[in-house]
Amino acid sequence: MNPANIVGLRLKQAREKLGLDQADVAAALSVDYQINLDQSDISEIERQKRGVKDFELDALAKVLLVDPVWLLRGSDEDSGNA
Template sequence: MIGNVVGDRVREARVQKNMTLHELHQRIQEQSGIVLSQPTLTRIERRQRSVFDFEIIALVRALEVDARWLLGLIELDGTEVVDSQR
């Protein structure tokens, strides 16, 4: 199972910001009004759950990252990701 790239990026951004799952959950709820529970965020980070478009927007806001980066389209420095499978 390949899973989704978003999960890896969510964990990377969260850890980089020294944010717990509880803090991410709270930020998402406060900023976007969406409830993503800690178990749900864990499943996302473990690539066991897909992410809806409105959840991506909430994650981008809470983690203060570029949506293109979260989706695996660019690197942190803004360079385009080269997909070797194309």
């Protein structure tokens, strides 16, 4: 089975680097960007079971303080900082 996204592993890496849990990310998306994802949606993205829309990718990058291109193409060694 092919993954539904290519950002999930780096999303988790960036989230954990900031000390956030999945619910924190979901809450920030809702409050700051009016994007309604819940903790289970973030979990599915991280497990590459759910796709990510372009506006979600942009908001996730802002919440996680990383460059959206890093979420898409960064190597695991990259810091991911914007």
